[in-house]
Amino acid sequence: MSDTRRAFVERHRRLLRLEQRAEADEAERLLQTRSDAELVARGTTLLRLEVADLEPGPGGALQVRLRSSRGDRLPAHRLSPGDLVALRAHGDSGRDAPAATGVVAKVRAAELAVALDDEDADLPSLLRVDRLASDVTWQRLTAALAELEREPAVERRAFVGALFGEREPEFAAAATPTWFDATLDASQQQAVAHALAARHVALIHGPPGTGKTTALVEFVRQVAARGERVLACAPSNVAVDNLVERLAGSGLKLVRLGHPARVSEAALAVSLAAQVDRAPEQKILKTVRHEVEQGLRAVQRATNRRDRQAARDEVRARRRELRQLEGAITRGIVDGADVVLATNTGAADRLLTGGPRFAQLVIDEAAQALEASCWIPLAVADRVLLAGDHCQLPPTILSERAAAEGLATTLFERLMRSPVGERIARMLTVQYRMHERIMGYSAARFYAGRLTAAPAVAAHLLSDLDGVATSEWTAVPLRFVDTAGCGFDETPGDDDGSKANPGEAEIVTRIVQRWLHDGVDPRAIAVITPYNAQVQALRRALPENVEIGTVDGLQGREKEAVAVSLVRSNEGGELGFLRELRRLNVALTRARRHLTIVGDSATLAHDQELLGLVEHLQAHADYRSAFEFPVGEALG
Numbered sequence: 001m002s003d004t005r006r007a008f009v010e011r012h013r014r015l016l017r018l019e020q021r022a023e024a025d026e027a028e029r030l031l032q033t034r035s036d037a038e039l040v041a042r043g044t045t046l047l048r049l050e051v052a053d054l055e056p057g058p059g060g061a062l063q064v065r066l067r068s069s070r071g072d073r074l075p076a077h078r079l080s081p082g083d084l085v086a087l088r089a090h091g092d093s094g095r096d097a098p099a100a101t102g103v104v105a106k107v108r109a110a111e112l113a114v115a116l117d118d119e120d121a122d123l124p125s126l127l128r129v130d131r132l133a134s135d136v137t138w139q140r141l142t143a144a145l146a147e148l149e150r151e152p153a154v155e156r157r158a159f160v161g162a163l164f165g166e167r168e169p170e171f172a173a174a175a176t177p178t179w180f181d182a183t184l185d186a187s188q189q190q191a192v193a194h195a196l197a198a199r200h201v202a203l204i205h206g207p208p209g210t211g212k213t214t215a216l217v218e219f220v221r222q223v224a225a226r227g228e229r230v231l232a233c234a235p236s237n238v239a240v241d242n243l244v245e246r247l248a249g250s251g252l253k254l255v256r257l258g259h260p261a262r263v264s265e266a267a268l269a270v271s272l273a274a275q276v277d278r279a280p281e282q283k284i285l286k287t288v289r290h291e292v293e294q295g296l297r298a299v300q301r302a303t304n305r306r307d308r309q310a311a312r313d314e315v316r317a318r319r320r321e322l323r324q325l326e327g328a329i330t331r332g333i334v335d336g337a338d339v340v341l342a343t344n345t346g347a348a349d350r351l352l353t354g355g356p357r358f359a360q361l362v363i364d365e366a367a368q369a370l371e372a373s374c375w376i377p378l379a380v381a382d383r384v385l386l387a388g389d390h391c392q393l394p395p396t397i398l399s400e401r402a403a404a405e406g407l408a409t410t411l412f413e414r415l416m417r418s419p420v421g422e423r424i425a426r427m428l429t430v431q432y433r434m435h436e437r438i439m440g441y442s443a444a445r446f447y448a449g450r451l452t453a454a455p456a457v458a459a460h461l462l463s464d465l466d467g468v469a470t471s472e473w474t475a476v477p478l479r480f481v482d483t484a485g486c487g488f489d490e491t492p493g494d495d496d497g498s499k500a501n502p503g504e505a506e507i508v509t510r511i512v513q514r515w516l517h518d519g520v521d522p523r524a525i526a527v528i529t530p531y532n533a534q535v536q537a538l539r540r541a542l543p544e545n546v547e548i549g550t551v552d553g554l555q556g557r558e559k560e561a562v563a564v565s566l567v568r569s570n571e572g573g574e575l576g577f578l579r580e581l582r583r584l585n586v587a588l589t590r591a592r593r594h595l596t597i598v599g600d601s602a603t604l605a606h607d608q609e610l611l612g613l614v615e616h617l618q619a620h621a622d623y624r625s626a627f628e629f630p631v632g633e634a635l636g
Contacts, residue, residue: 001149001150001151002161002164002166004164004165004166005148005149005160005164006149008148008164009145009148009149011405011406012145012371012372012406012407013142013145015399015402015405015406015407016138016141016142016145016372016402016407018399018401018402018407019397019398019399019402019407020135020138021399022398022399022402023133023398024133026398027132027133030042030044031093031094031095031130032095036093036094036128039094039130040075040077042078043076043077043078043079044077044078044079044130044131045077045094045128045129045130045131046066046074046075046077046079046112046128046129047090047128048068048069048070048090048126048128049066049067049068049069049090049112049126049127049128049129050066050067050068050069050125050126050127051064051065051066051123051125051127052065052066052067052111053065054296054299054300055293055296056289056292056293056296057105057113057115057260061115061116061119062115062116062119062121062296063105063113063114063115063116064087064102064113064114064116064123065111065112065113066111066112066113066114066127066129067110067111067112068110069126072110073109073110074109074110074111074112078131079104079107079112079129079131080104080107081104081105081106081107081262082103082104082237082259082262083103083104083131083132084101084102084103084131084132084133084134085101085102085103085104085114085129085130085131085132086098086100086101086129086130086132087099087100087101087102087114087116087121087123087127087128087129088124088127088128088129088130089124089126089127089128090124090126090127090128091126092128094128094130098130099121099122099123099124099127100116100117100118100121100123101116101117101118101132102114102115102116102117103115103117103259103262105260112129114129115259115260119312119315119316119319120312120316136345137345140345140348140373140376141345141370141372141373141376143348143376144348144372144373144375144376144379145372145375147375147379148160148375148379155382156382158170158199158200159200159201159382159383162200162201163200163201163378163384163411163415165418165419165420167200168420169198169199169200169201169202169420169423169424170198170199170200171194171197171198171199172197172199173197174193174194174196174197175193175196175197176193177192177193177196177222179218180218180221180222180250181214181217181218184211184214184215184218185211185430185454186430187210187426187427187428187429187430188211188214188215188218188428188430190426191204191215191426191427191428192204192215192218192219192222194426195219195385195426196219196222196223198383198385198424199383200383200384201383201384201385201386201415201424202384202385202386202424202425202426203366203385203386203387203412203415203416203421203424203425203426204216204219204385204386204387204388204425204426204427204428205388205389205390205416205425205426205427205428206387206388206389206427206428207389207391207427207428207431207442207443207446207447207451208389208392208431208433208434208439208442208585208586208589208590209431209432209433209434209439209558209589210428210429210430210431210432210451211428211430211432212364212387212388212389212428213242213243213246213364214246215387215428216232216243216246216362216364216385216387217243217246217247217250219362219385220232220247220250220252220339220362221247221250221252223359223360224252224338224339228359228360229337229338229339229340229356229358229359229360230338230339230340230358230359230360230361230362231339231340231341231342231347231352231358231360231361231362231377231380231381232247232339232340232341232342232361232362232364233341233342233343233344233346233347233361233362233363233364233377234343234344234363234364234365234369235343235344235365235366235368235369235370235373235395236343236365236368237258237262237263237264237343238264238556239364239365239556240256240258240267240341240342240343240346240364241256241263241264241266241267242364242556243341243364244256244264244266244267244270244341245264245266245267247339247341248270252338252339253336253337253338253339254270254337254338254339254340254341255270255271255272255275255333255334255337255339255340255341256270256271256272256341256342257271257272257334257340257341257342257346257347257349257351257352258271258272258342258343258346260273260274272330272333272334272351275333276326276329276330276333279329279333281325281329284325285322285325285326285329288318288321288322288325289322291318292315292318292319292322295311295312295314295315295318296315298311298314298315299311299312299315330351331351331355334351334352334355335355335356340352340358342377344363344369344373344374344376344377345373345376347376347377347380348376352377352380353379353380355380357380357381357382358380358381358382359381359382359383360381360382360383360384360385361377361378361380361381361383361384361385362384362385362387363377363384363385363386363387363388364387364388365387365388365556366386366387366388366410366411366412367388367389367390367392367394367410367412367413368388368392368393368394368395368410368555369388369395369410369411369412370395370407370410371409371410371411371414374386374410374411386411386412386415388410388412390410390412390413390416390582391446391447391582391585392555392582392585392586393551393552393555393582393583393586394408394410394413394582395407395408395410396552427447427450429450429451429452430451430452430453430454431451431452431453431454431457432454432456432457433457433558433589433592434453434457434589434591434592435453435457435458435459435460435461435477435478435591435592435593435594436452436453436458436459437477437478437620437621438477438478438588438589438591438592438594438595439451439453439589440478440616440620441588441613441616441617441620442585442588442589444616445581445585445612445613446581446585457592460592460593461474461475461476461477461593461594462474462475462515462518462520462560462561462593462594463475464593465519465520465524465560465593467519468518468519468520469518469519471514471518472622473511473514473515473518473594474515474518474520474594476594476622477593477594477595478594478595478596478617478620478621478622479594479595479596479597479621479622479623479624480596480597480598480599480614480617480618480621480622480623480624481507481511481596481597481598481599481624481625481626481629482599482600482601482623482624482625482626483503483504483507483569483598483599483600483626484600484601484602484603484625485602485625485627486503486625486626486627487503488501488502488503488504488507488569488600488626489501489503489569489570490567490568490569490570492533493531493532493533493534493536498531498532498533498534499531499533499534499567499568499576500531500533500534500536500537500567501534501565501567501568501569502537503626504534504565504566504567504569504598504599505534505537505538505541505565506541507598507626507629508527508538508563508565508598509538509541509542510629511563511596511598512525512527512542512546512563515561515594516543520560520561521560522543522545522546523545523547524559524560524561525546525547525559525560525561525562525563526546526547526548526549526554526557526559526561526562526563526590526591527542527546527547527548527549527562527563527564527565528549528550528551528554528562528563528564528565528587528590529548529550529564529565529566529567530550530551530566530567530576530577530578530583530587531550531567531577532550534565534567535548535549535550538565547559551577551583551586551587554586554587554590555586557590558590558591558592559590559591559592560591560592560593560594561591561593561594561595561596562590562591562594562595562596563595563596563597563598564587564588564595564596564597564598564599565598565599566578566597566598566599566600566604567599568599568600568603568604569599569600569602569603570603573603573605573606573607574603575603575604575606575607575610578604578607578610579607579609579610581609584610584613597617597621598626601614
């Protein structure tokens, strides 16, 4: 192994340990310091649940349906499909050993379905559910580093060497393909053609709204047309499902790997579990599943230990038969697919590691993926296309030390900034989302002025939408409401380190109310703020169908109208999250037709970069002082 790779593996192994410890410490801190009432309020715990039913779930897993013992709707919570959870007796604390663990499969207003890890779990009559951190991801990341430590096979040495700067990446003579999508712009065509010519690695740099996924879909179709199999990955289930949905009409054979509970409704039809359900051998599978279901009912009906054990033994035997049958079917489905899709860590599935290699790997949102996670699918592919934008949010890292020492640097960013970055990367330069004035600051600050707005969006406004009245809040694309000198001081939030700004929250609420008054659909509106405390304050004031969230929650999304509440307002010029320019870039590029920024220019001016934003807004936005909007008066 080269010194470069050895140093990389040793450093990342140490940094991953720091991050895993930070995650575990944070989870432990919450359980140790928060009461049950606080955990419920945070949405990570549900209390007083009872078993409504036991049933076989996708893949034969035992699934338990839980409901409130009071028979009403579940309280507001943050549990969602794919979350790992612990089931404990209601009287236990979150520190007690769980009766069972599992994965949230479905969430309904009055019910929660959990796919259990252990078919023999004895569940108490009254339960609590706590969201957990999982160590499976860490095990897979560590295993990927261990694999990278080994000397690669001869046919992979040039590929691995190119990713570490030890060999020059090679490109074949670029030929212009016949495009499947005739609407691709010139920069998209150039990026796809460049990636098709890559023998080792290529990058597509896709700034906000530039059609990165459109380019990726074209690339995948071109590779498949050459008769080559594609593995398509991304760091999150949401990003993988987005690729699935965009490839759905391509005519390609797709298989989405992953626990069915983590797959979106739109992508479920091509999930492996769904395709197994449609397999010709399904009649046999249904018979065995029915036997499993009958066995589960027998377990529930058993009145003594001996009968219950006998019923469980029978269920275990039938489930073993079910797994063997499904194993043979799944291998045939996966090996026969044109495109297999999974999260980066999901690519550790034995169906991939134990099967034939993939000619091409695609990793979307690669600028948000820990580099170690990319080496999981890289181990089963011969070349790779990375797509993303290192000028938007990096991976979420809890350990400040690990982030500072390099864990936050992704493979995408490392290659972009390497000596070969210009050779292997192509940037998309036409954006199809924002009015040109909305994109102006980001285009200049992050993309060297190379972005242009497509003619269809360059001048579009809220007032152009059907049913929206023309007013001073719908006929301008960009507005800055400056709260300097208005006494809108920030306040500490309930969460550790969070901030709120009640004065800003009121201004934002009145702005949104004016948009609604002018006819803007509430579903076309988003409010973005860096702080959870401000999110909570705004949620109490605005309608439920107006989306309100942090920057992280809105990355990759877009809305017709967006209000950004910057929150920070203090004499010391303390700015916190606002100094993270990539986070700011995301916030300012979600809006299509109108963006209003509410903030304190005096506080922002303490940072040279943020002063640049203020100066840009003063020059290019409709500039207003919050003094113009007295408390209690409707906005004009």
